[in-house]
Structures are given as structure tokens and as C-alpha cells.
Amino acid sequence: MRRNCIATSILIAIFMMASSVSVYADEIVTISASVPGAVGPGGGGGGGGGGTGFSSPTAVTFSGRAYPLSKVTILRDGNIAITTIAGPDARFSVTLENLTGGNYTFSTYTEDANGRRSASFSFPLFLTEGATTTVSGIFLAPTIDVDKAEVKQGDNINIFGTAAPSSTITISVHSPVEHFVQTQTDPNGTYLYTYDTSLLERGSHQTKSKVSLSSVASEYGTSAGFTVGDKNIPKDSICGRRGDLNKDCRVNIVDFSVLAYWYKRPNVLEGIDLNADGQITIVDFSILAYYWTG
Numbered sequence: 001m002r003r004n005c006i007a008t009s010i011l012i013a014i015f016m017m018a019s020s021v022s023v024y025a026d027e028i029v030t031i032s033a034s035v036p037g038a039v040g041p042g043g044g045g046g047g048g049g050g051g052t053g054f055s056s057p058t059a060v061t062f063s064g065r066a067y068p069l070s071k072v073t074i075l076r077d078g079n080i081a082i083t084t085i086a087g088p089d090a091r092f093s094v095t096l097e098n099l100t101g102g103n104y105t106f107s108t109y110t111e112d113a114n115g116r117r118s119a120s121f122s123f124p125l126f127l128t129e130g131a132t133t134t135v136s137g138i139f140l141a142p143t144i145d146v147d148k149a150e151v152k153q154g155d156n157i158n159i160f161g162t163a164a165p166s167s168t169i170t171i172s173v174h175s176p177v178e179h180f181v182q183t184q185t186d187p188n189g190t191y192l193y194t195y196d197t198s199l200l201e202r203g204s205h206q207t208k209s210k211v212s213l214s215s216v217a218s219e220y221g222t223s224a225g226f227t228v229g230d231k232n233i234p235k236d237s238i239c240g241r242r243g244d245l246n247k248d249c250r251v252n253i254v255d256f257s258v259l260a261y262w263y264k265r266p267n268v269l270e271g272i273d274l275n276a277d278g279q280i281t282i283v284d285f286s287i288l289a290y291y292w293t294g
Helices: 002-018 253-261 282-290
Strands: 030-034 059-065 071-076 079-085 091-096 102-110 121-127 132-139 148-152 156-162 168-173 179-184 190-196 203-213 224-229
Touching (some): 071 091, 121 132, 156 168, 253 282
Parallel strands (some): 059 132, 148 224
Antiparallel strands (some): 030 132, 102 121, 156 190, 168 179, 168 203, 203 224
């Protein structure tokens, strides 16, 4: 049994490496499996009973960092399996029990206090019957948003969001030349950076962020979009979010249908092309999904 347990851990590690789990500095997402009762030193004495009534559970434990007091959701094969609340230090740990052995795809995400959802951290995992698998070192990416839908070139735009407390945030602003800036989160995990748009070209831009703490970093999270133009338009002053193609103050299946109609068609109407590249592609559908309200 001990040999089987070790072999299981090796197989899981190989499975994770094949799934492009990222390694940061001196810490990685660590996978291990143990079978309770597999090794029983000193457990002799009892003679011929054999312990045939023992049955080990099949379970998986997830732990890592989210946001302070945020709700962390674990998905199993696309369905919500369990939720938990992170501590004030953003750490969380939750165990999913009563499973059967086999292949699964697990995902985890969290939400900040304003309802913005983090990017999902997803990975396939093989669970051995009767083993408890531990997935540790998860580091969920920050949320991000901006205060203007359009900013006058040369004026400032506020970029903000939530991550682990007292950590370093790296912000990327996409342009023909990608720009990087850094800021810190406060003890509540929130951050704010006032960005000077003098270096940005007129047109559409995307910004995203990642978090680092104690030489460990997350991947970049979801992005927020804005336009550099001739005037300042507060984001909250626009009825519909980006992707609200029929201007009904919602982003839902109606807007999806509008986008689907123009998919790969020429001469796209103004306002339909969400990333302003002259065509409707999967990128536009991704933007629509990010701003989805239902």
C-alpha cells in the first residue's frame, strides 16, 4: 500500500506538470496523496482479526490565498461542489469528501466585496480510491476595474481591485508597447493606482493585474477595458456595461445573439466590435462574457 501511495503522488505530479501549472519563485502548487492506514508501524498484537472493516475516504483538500473574508468556490467538472470563506489573512482551506476515484477537473475562484469575480484557477486531477489528495499553494489572481469608460488622453484613470492583503500588485496596460506599474494592497486587500494616460495611444486598451507576496506570484487575472479619447466618461454614467449592444442596461443572451450574427461578417456596424479590430472573433465573445449580467 505504501508503494501504491508513493506511485500515486508521482503520477499526480506528472499529471499537473502536463497541465501547465505555473511555478513561481520558490513555491509551487503542491499535490500530494495519502492513504490512511496504509502503513501501520507497531500495530501488531491483535492476531488474526485482519481489520477488514476499515474503509478509507476518497477526498481532496484545497488550500491557498484568496481575498480577506471572501467567498471561495470550488467547482468539480463545471458544477459547484463546495464553498468556504477565506480568513482575514486571505488564506483558505476546504475539503471535498465522499468522492470516488477517477479523473476530475477542478476549478476555484473567489469574489471581492463589490461582486467582481477573480479569474478561475483550473486543473485536472486523478483521485485514487481511498486516498486523501491535498492541493496546496493556490494563489488566486486579483480583480480589477477602472473608473472611466473613456479617458481624455493625458488625464488620469484610476485602476483598482482586490487581492491578498499587504501584497504587491503588478498592473499591465496593453498598448502597442505594454506598460507595467506596481502598487500595494492595504490590510483589507484593496489597491488603487492612478494611471497617467499621456503615454497611451488613442483607442481601446485593456488592463490586468497579478499579485505577489513573499516571492510567490499569481498569474494575471481577468482584464478591464477602457478607451483613450477626447473626453472623460465615468464608467458608472453609462447605462450598459461594455457588451451592452442593445442598450437595455444588461449584458445577456440578446447581446450574445447580436454578436453571433456579426461573427466573421464584413463591414461590422459601429459599436458591435468590442475590441475594435474590425472583425467579430472569439476575443469579442470573451469580452462579452466578462461583462455578462444575465
